[in-house]
Amino acid sequence: MSVDLETVKRVAKLARLAIDDERATRMQGELNAILGFVEQLNEVDVEGVEPITSVVEMDMKKRVDEVTDGDKAADIVANAPATDDNFFMVPKVIE
Secondary structure (H helix, E strand, C coil): CCCCHHHHHHHHHHCCCCCCHHHHHHHHHHHHHHHHHHHHHHCCCCCCCCCCCCCCCCCCCCCCCCCCCCCCHHHHCCCCCCEECCEECCCCCCC
């Protein structure tokens, strides 16, 4: 796939980039090089290769999912200056 100058200008406009003709010509070469590299990657046979998220095999740290006692609403609002039925009360900001 090859990118022409008009496509470069259109992409630049969509990205809200102001570029002149000289910069667009340089970007055309850069975009074509990037797309050429991507085409090379498409030629690699990855059949049977497992996807990985890290180079080193790691196990995810997990904690035991335990039910706790909960019922801490009164403790949470204990130091609040004003509460109502275990809710924080704040002064009105918008009139």
